[in-house]
Amino acid sequence: MATPRILVYLLRRDLRFADNPILHEIFKSCQQSHQAYTHLLPLYVFAAPQLEVSGFLSSETEKSPFPEARSATSGFWRCGPHRAKFLAESVWDLRKSLENVGSGLEIRVGLVGQVVKELLESYKQDSLQGGVVSVWMTSEEGVEEQREEREVKKAVKAGGQEFRLWTDEKYYVDDRDLPFRKPSELPDVFTSYRKQVEPLREAPRRSLPTPAKLPPLPHAIPPQSAPFKSPTSFEETVAGLLKPLEKDLGLPHPPKFPASAQSAHPFHGGEQAGNDRIKHLIQSGNMSSYKDTRNGMLGLDFSTKLSAWLALGCITARQVHEYLLDFEDGRTELGKGAQGYGKGENKGTAAVRFELLWRDYMRLCTRKFGPRLFRIEGFRNDTSYAWKSPNKDSEAKRKVTRFLEGTTGTGLIDASQRELFLTGYTSNRARQNVASFLAKHLGIDWRIGAEWYECMLIDYDLSSNWGNWQYTAGVGNDPRGEARIFNPVKQAFDYDPEGTYVKNWVEELRGLEDPQYVFQAWKTPLEKRKEVNLEGVQWVEDPLKKIEFRVGNHGGRGRKGPGKGGKAEGSRGGNGGGGGGGGPAPSRGGYNGRGRSERPRGQGRMGAMDKAARNDALGAH
Helix, strand or coil: CCCCEEEEEEECCCCCCCCCHHHHHHHHHHCCCCCCCCEEEEEEEEECCCCCCHHHECCCCCCCCCCCCECCCCCCECCCHHHHHHHHHHHHHHHHHHHCCCCCCEEEEECHHHHHHHHHHHHHHCHHHCEEEEEEEECCCCHHHHHHHHHHHHHHHHCCCEEEEECCCCCCCCHHHCCCCCHHHCCCCHHHHHHHHCCHHHCCCCCCCCCCCCCCCCCCCCCCCCCECCCCCHHHHHHHHHCCCCCCCCCCCCCCCCCCCCCCCCCCCCHHHHHHHHHHHHHHCHHHHHHHHCCCCCCCCCCCCCHHHHHCCCCCHHHHHHHHHHHHHCCCCCCCCCCCCCCCCCHHHHHHHHHHHHHHHHHHHHHHHHHHHHCCCCCCCCCCCCCECCCCCHHHHHHHHHHHHCCCCEHHHHHHHHHHHHHCCCCHHHHHHHHHHHHHHCCECHHHHHHHHHHHCCCCCHHHHHHHHHHHHCCCCCCCHHHCCCCHHHHHHHHCCCCHHHHHHCHHHCCCCCHHHHHEHHHCCHHHHHHCCCCCCHHHHCCCCCCCCCCCCCCCCCCCCCCCCCCCCCCCCCCCCCCCCCCCCCCCCCCCCCCCCCCCCCCCCCCHHHHHHCCCCCCCC
16 A cells, blocks of 8 residues: 655635635646645644633643733733634634545644644654645735744755645735735835726636545544644634633723624624625625715624635635626626626725725735834834833823723723624724724824734734724824824714714613713713713713814814824724734733833744744734
């Protein structure tokens, strides 16, 4: 019997079966008479730097060899409970798809490079099990993701096997079709980039077909290395991911779920759920109405909510585009009878394509600027801002705690922060206001907000989150920079005129009818406060910021930011996935971050596990 020749496919943010360039190539090779490999070993690693893995220890007496997976500036968990569950659902959905064609998915815990190295060594020690001939993976843009790629390549080359790094094709415009070759040639303004790739309806390539079959798993697969135990079920996976996380995430007064409130993002992870969501948006006509509804705040369908699946590569941007083409041209029965069917591109479907391209642009900015994505001075290298640090300023620390808990006293901000904590989601419009409030109204280090979103958002995407926080903070690629300041009171009147959204998540305000009191509870007359049990409530009587706005104003007046600044309203994009450190867990006293002078315990973009890469990751979060 011939010795098995094994191809290892290492998955990260390409958690899909269809439109997958690696699986497509493997399927094509299966049709050939001579095959370079006889078995396929798909492998997913829960990476210790990016999420906490101590919940997978094989016994209570074992200790994790890795520092806690916490962010560099504020010490938040890198991956909170909502995204952890969505990720687990996505991994197990892919495993099921692979099993349906005779393959499978091995799940491991640890450092990606180390896991691959140990796997290769195990096969080498027992040649009867087979030999690994090649390791394939797709590339990512982030600093620590590229470090993983270097570590895997080093391990593979040391073992004498082939290493192949593929370009993923999950984006709207394929890398092979970009109008420039060097990252430095990317325009610093989105509009300039958009004009280079228009018309958007003709920009994407066709998606790849779904493989009909794949090579089998190897007969023998080395076990997970100690001290961890690989999860053998979805339930075990979720339990392991959630076990280390405190229920309140360290907040002294965490938000409680209001009566009758419902999540705007009750969706499950995985390729199947992602495709089901696209089909629903087509059939319901919500793709056609997207332009008109995208600034909504309550409900399931005011926006596409595809970002969580896009972030993990469960679906691709060009798959979304093809669904839109079929609907616009009336090629299939999907969406027949819905608004816009068979009538070509409309303003709603065009707006969806616009937002997909924005995600592409943020990803290319990460490629261009590298670790500057995580530095306080941003892409602009702007050092003029006098940012306040809660690690050095007790008053700033108090404000950050109230900001996280949703007790700032500004209705729109508090509603968004509570919704985020409780559900892992908040709307694009709310995200922009929250970011502007922290960075420009409070003048606090914007990275704290970006790290909190990394922890809490289901749809966290590295490039979209960090790039858009920079954008709103005035240090990114917004042409208006520090001049763009959102007035969250005016924005609430514009996008939540009756206060329905705010009262949905800030239950204490439900007794108020006048929106100006809902949005600025400190303006509520004393007698009314007594009537609705708001008398003596700290965040009502002592808001972090009293923002001037009266009904009838032509615009709100936001204070200047921590540097120069001015007033502005409106923005193009979302603040988050639409897109570290360690130290002690946040104390019960609220925010418990870490200053630059303190050594971070946690593994991350500047973590202790990779001292050799410390220089090239300078400033990364």
